[in-house]
Amino acid sequence: MNALESLRISLRNIREHKLRSALTTLGVIIGVAAVITFVTLGASLQADIVQTVAGGNAATLYVSAQSEGNTGLPDLGGGGETVFTEHDVNGIRSLRGVEAAVPQSGIAASTVEYDNSTVSRQWxxxxxxxxFDVRNQEFVAGGAFQSGQREVVLNRPAAQMFAAGNVSVGDTITITRAANGEPLNATVVGIVEPTEQSALGIQEGPQPEIYAPTDPFYQRTVxxxxxxxxxRVYGRILVLAKSTQQVDAVQGRVYTYLGEQSDARQLKRRGYTFKVTTQDELVAQVRQVSNTFTAYITGIALISLVVGSIGIANIMLVSVTERTREIGIMKAVGAQNSDVLQLFLLEAVLLGVFGSTVGALVGLGGGYVAAQLIGLPLAVRFEWLGIAVVVGLVVxxxxxxxxxWDASRTDPIDALRYE
Incomplete structure (x- = not known):
């Protein structure tokens, strides 16, 4: 019996038992659909967070002192020890290949007031x-503040967070420090576009942000x-290289300076190390964490494929029993054991391929719906569609x-007498 004849007979048997065939492949459909959905969602999450992390200047480096046990996603919000002095900022700024070096820390405000409208707990x-040049932030009104002046810059959500109305350039807001309750009046001199905030790619939406000069707003010293x-001492330094080609060289020089000449090497606690992270390294870390997360969820979804394969095996055993007389007739007219083996194996493979193909399409649709509901850009890994078909074939x-194999070993005489 040639392969085409086996294919014809297998397809005929599948068509004759449509409902049973559909239920048999359902397990595979669910398994493959779950895998494709999670892979698509994981790719979308990764694309979104990579876009968020790498959306700034590619020549920017982030300098911090972090615990050696901190191996997760990089902290882009100024986390780590507060150990970098003005001396360190100036020292890094003077290194060859450095365009700019700016300190960054934060103060907690118990309230921010504008025109008798108060918003609590702001950073x-x-x-x-x-x-703003280092972060490549775009001003929609006004410009940057000046050091030594009671001036602030708001992003657009911060300018719109007051019940009294939107804040404009030239307006005055009052910031009350959480530490000592001291109120500081400040003039708004600029409005910038917000930066997206995300956690594992899930958009939190643009958050209100207030920016102020270290002098006179920040008084922490060492x-x-x-x-x-x-x-003054800071928790992070942002470094802008003169070009993207010089990023690696600047990174090495910053590490050398921190380890040999900085105040921070004496101020940091035991167990903390310096991190000078580039955009490429941030993206690599994000991808690593995202891939691990996706692999874990996909592994859980693979359990459905195991269940689906058991369903196919069970139905095929039932099919062998139902077609015992047919097997006996086939062997009586000259069919070999290999022909029977080929026939039933091909039928099982067809069920697996059908299930995986439908499951891949369903999973692709599920990934699209999930991405739309969460608000992520759709990212499809098309190689997984091919992998799904191969997995169905193997299953x-x-x-x-x-x-x-059991069908091929059926004795033709016993098969012909089977009722």
Missing amino acids: VTVTSPSY FSPSANENQ GALAGLYPA
Whole structure:
């Protein structure tokens, strides 16, 4: 019996038992659909968070002192120890290949008031005027603040968060420090576009952000061993290389400076190390975490494929029993054991391929719906569609191997007498 004849007979048997065939492939459909859905969703999550992380200047480096046990996603919000003095900022700024180096820390505000309208619990980022150039943030009105002045910059959500109305350039807001309750009046000199906030790619939406100069808003100091005086101390330094080609060289020079000349090397606690992270490294870390998350969820979904393969094996064994007389007739007219084996194995493979193909399409639709509901850009890994079909073929072959082997060993005389 040639392969085309086996294919014709297998397709005929599948058509004659439409409902049973559909239920048999349902397990495979669910398994493959779950895998494709989670892979598509994982790819969309990864694309979204990579876009968020890498959306700034590719020549930017993030300098921090973090615990050696911190191996998760990089903290882009100024986390880590507060150990970098003004001496360190100036030292890094003077390194060859560095275009700019700006400090960044924050102060907690118990309230922010505008025109008798109060918003509680806000975080104020304190930095230098060149921060907005380093972060490549776009001003929609006004410009950067000046050091030494009671001026602030708001992003668009922060300008719109007051019940009294939108804040405009030239308006005055009052920031009350959470630490000592001191109110500070500040003039709004600029409005910038917001940066997207995300956690594992799930958009939280643009958050209100307030930016202020370190002088006069930030007073945290520490004794600088190099300058032999008290200086402001920060939790992070943003470094802008003069070009993307110089990023690696600048990263090496910053590491050397931190380890040999900085105040931070003496101020940081034991167990903390310096991190000078580039955009490429941030993206690589994000992808690693995202791939691990996707692999874990996909592994759970693969359980459905195991259940589906058991269903195919069970139905094929039932089919062998139902077609015992047919097997006997086939052998009586000259069919070989290999022909019977081929026939039943091909039928199992077809069920697996049908199930995986339908499951891949359903999973693709499920991934699209999930991405739309969460608000993510759709990212499809088309290679997984091909993998799904191959998996269906393998599942069908493995599930149908024993039933096909059992059918091929049927004694034709016993088969012809079977009722």
